[in-house]
Amino acid sequence: MIQSLFILSPTGEILIERHFRGMTPRSVCDHFWERASVSLNHHGGVSTTSTVISSDPMPLYDTVPPIMEIPLDGSEKSIFLFSILKDGLSYLAACPGEIAPLLVIEFLHRVADIFCEYFGSPVDESAIKDNFSTVYQLLEEMVDHGWPLTTEPNALQAMIRPPDVMGKILSVVTGVSSEVSSPKAQSGTLPNIPWRRAGVRHTPNEIYLDIVEEIDAVVDIVGNVISFDVAGSVEIQSKLSGIPDLLLSFKDPSIIDDCSFHPCVRYARYESSNIVSFVPPDGSFTLMRYRVKPNVLNMGFTPPIVCMPSFNYGSENRNDNAEPKGSVDVKLTARSISTLFNMESRKTNVAIEDVSLTIPFPKIVKTANLKVNVGQVLYDEASKVAKWIIGNLDEKMRPELSGEMKLDGGKRPDQNPSLTISWKIPSSSMSGLAVGGLSVTGETYRPYKGVRNIARSGRFFVRCN
Amino acid sequence: MPSINLPGKNDGGHDSRFFTTQKKGEMHELKMELHSTDRNTKVDAVKKVIASMTVGKDVSSLFTDVLNCVQTGNIELKKLVYLYLINYSKSQPELALLAVNTFVKDASDPNPLIRALAVRTMGCIRVEKITEYLCDPLSRALRDEDPYVRKTAAVCVAKLYDLAPALVQERGFLEILHDLISDSNPSVVANGVAALSEIAETSGKDVMKISASVLQKLLAALNECTEWGQVFILDSLAKYAPADAREAEGIIERVTPRLQHANSAVVMSAVKVILSYMELMGSANTDTIRNLTRKLAPPLVTLLNSEPEIQYVALRNINLIVQKRPSILENEIRVFFCKYNDPIYVKMEKLEIIIKLVSEKNIDQVLLELKEYATEVDVDFVRKSVSAIGRCAVKLERAAERCIGVLLELIQTKVNYVVQESVIVIKDIFRRYPNRYESIIATLCDNLDTLDEPQAKASMIWIIGEYAERIDNADELLDNFLETFEEEDPSVQLQLLTATVKCFLKNPEDTQDMVQRVLDLATEESDNPDLRDRGFIYWRLLSTDPEAAKLVVLGDKPVIEDDTFKLEPNLLNTLIGQIATLSSIYHKPPEAFVVRASGRGVMHLGVGGDDMGEDDEEDYEDDEGIEQEDPVDLLDMGGMGINDNGAGDDLFGSSTPQAEQAVRFVKVCSEEKSGGIDVLAAYHQVNGNVLMELEFQNKSCSVPVSNLAIQLNKNAFGLSPVNQQIICNPPVQVGSSGTATVQLVANRSMLAPVQPGPASPQVQVAIKNMATSQVFYFAANFNIDAMFSSGGQMDRNAFIETWKNIDDGKEIYSTVSDLPSTDIDGIQAKFELYNIFFIARRQGMDGQEVVYFSMKTMTGMDFLAELTFKAGVNACKICLKTENTSYGHLVKNAIENLLRF
Secondary structure (H helix, E strand, O other): OOOEEEEEOOOOOEEEEEEOOOOOOOHHHHHHHHHHHHOOOOOOOOOOOHHHHOOOOOOOOOOOOOEEEEEOOOOOOEEEEEEEEEOOEEEEEEEOOOOOHHHHHHHHHHHHHHHHHHHOOOOOHHHHHHOHHHHHHHHHHHEEOOEEOOOOHHHHHHHOOOOOHHHHHHHHHHOOOHHHHOOOOOOOOOOOOOOOOOOOOOOOOEEEEEEEEEEEEEEOOOOOEEEEEEEEEEEEEEEOOOOOEEEEEEOOHHHEEEEEEOOOEOHHHHHHHOOEEEOOOOEEEEEEEEEEOHHHHOOOOOOOEEEEEEEEOOOOOOOOOOOOEEEEEEEEEEOOOOOOOOHHHHHOOOEEEEEEEEEEOOOOEEEEEEEEOOOEEEEEOOOOEEEEEEEEEEOOOOOEEEEEEEEOOOOOOOOOOOEEEEEEEEOOOOOOOOEEEEEEEOOOOOOEEEEEEEEEEEEEEEOOO | OHHHHOOHHHHOOOHHHHHOOOOOOHHHHHHHHHOOOOHHHHHHHHHHHHHHHHOOOOOHHHHHHHHHOOOOOOHHHHHHHHHHHHHHHHHOHHHHHOOHHHHHHHOOOOOHHHHHHHHHHHHHOOOOOHHHHHHHHHHHHHOOOOHHHHHHHHHHHHHHHHHOHHHHHHOOHHHHHHHHOOOOOHHHHHHHHHHHHHHHHHHOOOOOOOOHHHHHHHHHHHHHOOHHHHHHHHHHHHHOOOOOHHHHHHHHHHHHHHHHEOOHHHHHHHHHHHHHHHHHHOOOOHHHHHHHHHHHHHHHHHHOOOOHHHHHHHHHHHHHHHHHOHHHHOOOHHHHOOOOOOOHHHHHHHHHHHHHHOOOOOHHHHHHHHHHHOOOOOHHHHHHHHHHHHHHHHHOHHHHHHHHHHHHHHHHOOOHHHHHHHHHHHHHHHHHOOOOOHHHHHHHHHOHHHOOOHHHHHHHHHHHHHOHHHOOOHHHHHHHHHOOHHHOOHHHHHHHHHHHHHHHHHOHHHHHHHHHHHHHHHHHHOOOHHHHHHHHHHHHHHHHOHHHHHHHHOOOOOOOOOOOOOOOHHHHHHHHOOOOOHHHHHOOOHHHHOOOOOOHHHHHHHHHHHHHHHHHHHHHHHHHHHHHHHHHHHHHHHHOHHHHHHHHHHHHHHOOOOOOOOOOOEEEEOHHHHOOEEEEEEEEEEOOEEEEEEEEEEOOOOOOEEEEEEEEOOEOOOEEEOOOEEEEEEEEOOOOEEEEEEEEEEOHHHEOOOOOOOOOOOOEEEEEEOOOOEEEEEEOOOOHHHHEOOOOOOOHHHHHHHHHHOOHHHEEEEEEEOOOOOOHHHHHHHHHHOOOEEEEEEEOHHHEEEEEEEEEEOOOOEEEEEEEEEOOOOEEEEEEEOOOHHHHHHHHHHHHHHHHO
16 A cells, blocks of 8 residues: 655655655655656756746656656665656655555545645645645545545545635734634534535535537648547536535437546446436536547548648758758638537637647757747747747637747758647537536525536647658 | 744745744744644644654654643644654654553544544554553444544554454454445445455455455445445455356446546456456356457546556556457557657557557558657657567568558658667568568668667678678678677677678678688687687588588578567466556566565565575585485486386386275365355366365255355465356255265466465365355365376486475475385375376485485476385385475375375
8 A cells, every 4th residue: 555655846855745654765755856857858957937838837757657666775675656747746655565556646646636626726836835734634634554535625625624815814914823713614524425515505506517528639731630539528616505416418418438427426327317417526526528429520520720830941951051040830720610610600700719839849949039920929948849829719810920940950850749739619519419407406496507518629739741 | 024034923824934944942942832822823833843844854852742732622733743643653652652641532532533533643653552552442433423433443453453463353343344344434334345455465364255245245335435445345356256157247237337437546446357257257158248348448448538647557457458358449549549748658558559459450540650650759769669660560461561661761761760770670570571571671771871779780780691692792781890890799799790601601702701700700809708609600510511501500590470469378367367456567477566574574585685695605515515426316216227117017007097096075164154064075186187076965954955156265276166056966955965076277367365484275165055045165175186287297307407406495304104004116106196206216325215206286386205215114204395385385295195095
């Protein structure tokens, strides 16, 4: 089982250290960091700029396998170290022997998620330091004797009160530590529904349901879709009092091929009647993830945006001594014939939101001077990544990025990094999955119900050769 | 802004300030604050103490002061104090004992959180003394009305077991844990199961034995308990062997919904249960198995949409699954295509699986992908992709030409490492399809200058030598390489030597000088013994018999095979049962991950390591000693010719076809346990089959015994029944008895986890009486001679060699007296019946007779025995040697028993 848990800062410093059974020497973390820091994205240091460029920060390292066997100094034994990286922090779990690896990795993710829930996103070094006593209390509840225990946010909230913003402000003003003065909280004992807090009260009662479909695709340089895949999920934000029992049905459940559910869902009911029956946790959660039946996607996929990149690295046999240069030009256009727009939305002007483009330049590019006619572009010198933030895109716009690259020597690039496009289209669905009905039983109130579809890019690549 | 620097309080809830107080007299100040009457000051002080603890400072001097703060109604403060206590109780347990009174008091606090906290913390203090205080509160906590306390207490039992297993049994805590499996609260169930499984694992005892009723409880709990609990339950189920295919199917039905869980650990453990049970169901239920196969694909594919770390684990497991059951994912190759921003460790694993799933149906798509990968950034990934193209060619004959086409395209990119890797795999393609694709050699030769890595150079040189007759300037090309011969890597030198000799044999006129030069270089200039040896061999071959040299050097080479299915089948079968464990990540057998019992194993290893050097020396001396003796031994044995013959005759005479192994029944189960049936059991071997003979004596079971199902627990021999059904025909009425024969097979997946020390002969048996639905359990000790293989006769020289090679420390001695007979010929004959084979016999000193025997189990363990008899003494000295020391005593016992009757 899990012997110890460490949380490391982005510079490898131990922020949190907790031993559940026996001690793990700190040197284990040094071993880890030695290997992790070899593959840091930047020159031995930590990228500070990349968070500016990309909304989801570039990982600091991604070549360290999530499971490592680390020899213990002065002994013939070794220990297995599991690691995940989130918001720049490394979460490490040390296990002395056989254990289910997914149990550990899932658990580490859960720990990181809970911290997010408690301290807000992103959970970085300062968030951990600001809340270390809550962190320890949470770990106490989440692990005992090296076993993962309570990891449901609702159940934890019943035992450990999240530090709330008001309390913080109050304490700054009055100088009184808020955790102590909190009157309520920790009343709770274990609810019999592990994922739901007891005694929930909301006014008004509301529930919001998003059907989100993420489209992964690889598109070649002339716009042909090489492969695409749709990953769907149903995200719920529940603010319902008491113990509401919900029934969710889809208009055409046969669209769903394979799905995985939040523990609150009653499998048998879905199996027999395709109705999702559940008592929701309080707050936000993912009710289910699904994949779409292949035959639904048979008609193919036309992306909502055409991207035409062109890179010119100059001629190979140059004879002058001038610094070699190349040029880059990327054009984007919205496409109303996309599979994601229905007849209805095509009548009006189609709108795509949150459009952005990430361009990783090949190693031979020393620097790039980029201009755009729409939005703004940021170029990170160290990682050689440009991020072009366009925002909303409609059919009439013709965004273009152009610029010059200074190259290292007269070589041709030996790699062709793919561009990544991200976008979001509200009220759109790839599969056409729609809610048939959502009903609440077990409570007398009639909640406000909001249902919507969103289609957005998952890992959406444009190949450049 | 001076106000900012005022002591900590002003910045409110930000705990980070506690990390920054670093001044002189800090300890004293903290002490003062800990005794403050103001609650908030106290809390802050404890936080500061814990912050110091976190950064590694020693704050143990504040122990009593911190402990003082525990007397509070504020639960947060209490928790912090407890946190401090747990931390120091590890390094300074004597201090922790000071707090015992507090724990005991808190354990009956009206607030359940505090009750649980006290019990939990006490369990974390690993001092034996604390156990006497812990038992009573724990006993109460296990029955507490609050589930939070019960679940904490369940964990605490496991903690206590670590410390004082006897106490746990004495107080009946294990039984209470069993009760908790049917608790109304899912978290309690989860922890109960977790505690029982862990105790079962660490103790090696089967406290988590799954009986019919436990099985039902577990299956019910599976629906109710937390996701982590589900993982524990599924892992326990995976270890259970269902009585028959029907039960297996029933359990699978209950487990399948778990494939849809959001938690990947639950999904993977469910996959494990299903895959293991599929093995048990055998080939009889093809429809069911086909159905299950179909159900397994989607959840596995879904795992690939998760975080990269989860994908990595999933991919390592899928790697095993596609080797065992390729049909599950045969149509899903697309999901294994790499995404540009997959971490490198995910990409590498995906490539492995792509190669395993590639077929003539999807090869074109795969080649397009691999070609794309070959232009990516990461050099290792690019090389592996190029190499994958070659592996596709080796695997799929019909697609080889297309693969070569892609490789040639890649060579045109002139990217250094792409070219080198391509050359390396093209060599393999040439070896797989000789004389088919030589037309591309010219292209390869154009890129000679690019090659700077030994492996690529060696491959290219191999190609030149192999096809020297088709390359006009082969000698020139080799000559170029020879210029730098001395600087080359040994592997390149070896290839150069061979290639030059090949070239010479094919075209002797132009290359005589060259071959002379390379032979000189290899034999005279080089320090590398391999190179020198090979040089001398070629030299001698060429100078004595060039025709023979041709046969040797230009002879047909074995055709290489596609190595993508490379796990050895036995290991693969073992690993399939270990899905969702570390074994499945490292593709190593589970024994590699057994945590040795506390420290002892390490100590032992350490000593062994130290001794190693000396041992070696001793061995060496021993060897010399033996060598002086051995020839004598050998001669002695050889000189036994007459005896040998005599023995042979005797053997022939006595091993008449009618002779059978005697069957010795032992009572293994009495009527109280089995609902009125006494069971006797015996093991023996007939026609190479291991049989378990059962005799049922119906004492008081009103329903005649006719239809039973048998199941064995995992055991040290890997035995399991071929057929689970036992039919007694005619049915055994009350007062009568009947027998049944159960054929057993040894199967690696039924091997009990390896325990240190001697293997247990115990085979745990469960029998279900189908008529009454009663299941009863008993253990029937196995006699290992029933699994000695008829192929265990060792060659005499092999015997001597093996005997010498086994360390003397692995010898087991015993003496059997009061033998019924000391007639060696008779014993020999009897032993032959039990597949204990006579090797040799010699006269020792003082009228001693020494006889050697060999035996081998069906699972491949060798045992060598030396029996010494002395004229006129009715006793025999046994000396047994084996590498499988943990089974040695069982064989020794078997020999003793055979001698005695």
